[in-house]
Amino acid sequence: MKYILGIDIGTSSTKTVAFDTEGRQLARSAQGYPLNAPVPGAAEQDADEILRAVEQTAVDAIANGGLDPSQLLGLSFSAAMHTLLLLDAEHRPLMPLLTWADSRSDRLVPDIYQQDPGLYARTGLPIHPMSPVVKLAWLSQEQPDLFEKAARIVSIKEYVLHRLCDEWVVDLSIASTTGLLNLEQQTWDKGALQIAHIRPNQLSRIVPTTYQLSLQPDQARKLTIAASTPVIVGASDGVLANLGVGAIARGTAAITLGTSGAVRQVIDQPKLEPNAQLFCYALTADRWVMGGAVNNGGFTLQWTRDSLVPYSVSPDEVCEMNDEFCEMNVEPSSSTYERLTKMARGVAPGAEGLIFHPHLLGERSPLWNAQARANFFGLGRHHGQAHLVRAVMEGVIYNLQSVFAALESAGGEVETLRASGGFALSDLWQQILADVFERQILVPAVIESSAFGAAVIALVALGEWKTLEEVEERVAIAHIRSPISENVKQYRNILPIYKNLLADLQQHYESLHQAIQN
Template identity: 25%
Template sequence: MKEGILSIDLGTMGVKVTLVSMSGEIQRSAYAEYPIISELPGQAEQDPALWWKGIIDCIKELKSHDACLPKLVNAISICGQMHTHVYLDSEDNPIGPSITWLDQRSSEIIEQWNKDGRADRLFELTWNFPTTTYAAPQICWVKKHRPQVFAKTKSIMIAKDYIKYLLTGNKITDPSDASGTAVFDIRTNKWSPEALDLIGLDGHLLSDVMPSARIMGHITERAGKETGLLEGTPVVNGGSDHSVAELGSGLLGEGEVSCIVGTAGVVAACTSTPVIDPKKRVMCWSYPLEGYWDILGITQTAASSLTWFRNTFDKERSNEVFDEYSSMAEKVSLGSEGLVFLPYLMGERTPLWDSKARGVFFGLTIKHSKAHMVRAIMEGVSFSIKDCMKVVEELGVSFDSVNVMGGGSKSPVWRRIQSDVYGKKVMTLETQDTGSIGNLILALLATKEIRDPLEAAHLIRRVERVDPDPARAEKYDNLFGIYKRIYDRTRSMMAELEAYADE
């Protein structure tokens, strides 16, 4: 293997460690899974010791292929699951499990903040509206329901920052992850003293903030012995997993937009000024590149809608069935012969924020087949993402192309549908591992190998461009209006159906 950087991607379900060459070649990766603890209603916790074990195991696996690995690592660059955090005692040991971003038990805190006005005030102070996903309401839930844990807590760290602490002994976070706490002012890239005071949280519990593309420390002797890496290897401060993946997809400056059609759908736009959405439909978080922000729309179920279809109607089939689905959908005309799908199988986030929203096949007739339903799913998911894109454009971001990633980018017919639905050029990338490329770019900036993010443009290798067909785009635009009206006119009935959900 060639020398390069060691990319660590601390995901929700597992950690991936990758050696990336300085020229952007994904040389070898290792992956380790860890479980989510969900034994009580709303609970979603993890054992942080398993993150560390997973990283050590991955490094051992990489070393088994090349014993010289430690000497090949010029720097370590890390991104990780956002919001998830660890409580540390006076000796910097974790006090029980971490609370992940999936945990819903802070809903009572959010409900109280909405009633007493604190939610609105936090929005004014931070330009982000708090939800159960954010760290601050979860911390307040721990303070209320686990007072013995909170009394022992001397510091609280975001997941990837805790790993950096184990590697370097330094407690540092970055603006992209700090944005996900609900007490960080994205305009100044500083903790908001007033926001902290408003919810009764001591700011000294939180880590200092440093830009993402900086060296935040070096591998300690102890960490070197535990991981097998060389003492003194520099560690890059890094960022949240989605934002670093966006960087690796080509969001190197203003006006760039990426779209992940994965389990969820993510639309991200890079802007040189922070943007507030008064209607609270999309988020704006600090970006790993200094002087830039990330306008973000997240839909709840994207490619996972097609996975649901497979699991329900073709449950004996493996992933090869998706190629068959693509061929089936290609034979169906635009609009699925009058069949429209609303992909709200788990409620919807951006831009509806409606947990009671339901999935819908609207317009079914006796002539419709499995192929029609597959294409309708592809079109409906694309409509949900277009819904986010229209908000991004409304907020002043202009763009004519989108870098597309995830499972929805693998199907040629789905790429064509997306281009026509969005009315944008759709670009696909050589690698799906954009997190590792993003980590490489941050490492190149941190180590002064490059001075400007645009110098990394050659690392973003686009392999296909699909241009929208004007006539088809116009037809889809009309169908998008029908899609919107179906939700508007069934929304109240969706809420009424909630009463029957647990019957």
């Protein structure tokens, strides 16, 4: 049986998934690694640890599926966006890998806006500390000696591909997520390079997402596969998630709800949103993805579990705090997310007037403000723990709906929504999505959508499939969730209040930040 390995290099883990030529999953392997924060605002990783995870999961996926290495058609890559690594002349890391979550460059955002007001219009990436162009400007100021030693500036995927194939290339998709690419010209933008204080020869050669590389013989032996096995560079994880769930037709959008979240739509040419709320990234040269990513997805439920609904107390103590908790027959000692969703299910939509703005980690879309902070509004004595949980879950969806509204305004009406990601598998999350978005939600059976998207790119590049559109026929739908009219009516009343409050709060985020700093 012939098969493809789709390798998804994520922020928390690398997942390698084997798919046959019909798109069916055959085997999977995953390996996690830490996200380090040695100082406030930092979000760093070890690039070589990630490389080892790529190598190990590739070997393990083949072994786990009992697959024949001689039937492997190729490797194809998905990778997290906005990663940054400086290398010396010997191609050794000068520093840890900086991830999208590293916010230490935030203070430079206003200066860059002033220095180059047209940067977003040329690059399609809102000016934000997640952006490599902002991080590079910051590094040039904060660590000038180290910055001067940088012979190469790469993403994690470029680093992995060079170690595997001994070539410095960056696919058009990853290049478009750096803030350094001129979307119209599809070359490195001179103004962005000036802001970043770097030279074009420090960056990799831009290639199509279907571009093929050759493995080094020693790497092929390490992976226990043939040296002739082609390596397809692939794209970024966000655009591949759209492809992986079959959301590439006009009028169809994808929602990803994992630790973070995103809403994205495929368009046929680069396009920008007038208020700079959305990004625009490449999938291929003639397919682009417009959308917005949020920092605060399922992470908010993790925070709720750890901070608001303690599970280290006795059942009697929990019942004293919240009778409703006991009436729902929820086991207080359980630390699972099912426990929280069972609590939330017992509360009516709208959480009896309790609204949560979920900006625990600052925010990307729609605010693009690293200083944004979370809050509860409307809290009364009648609210218990279950109300808090329900409000948190709803707040995440309200935030995504704000991104969706901007996307429809800029990219056209969306009729169909396909949801993926770990938390999108929850029936309660699905129902809240359907009710708030007022759309039917389709949940594909594919779980590893970015890895599958990488495999689809490879199947087309290698001639196994004729076009990317074939993916629409091959993605099975596991669940369909329709809006409930009574819930829709309630959310229609609450959503404007959520958005009006958010508009009022934005003027206070920087003041609060300054007050804490002082």
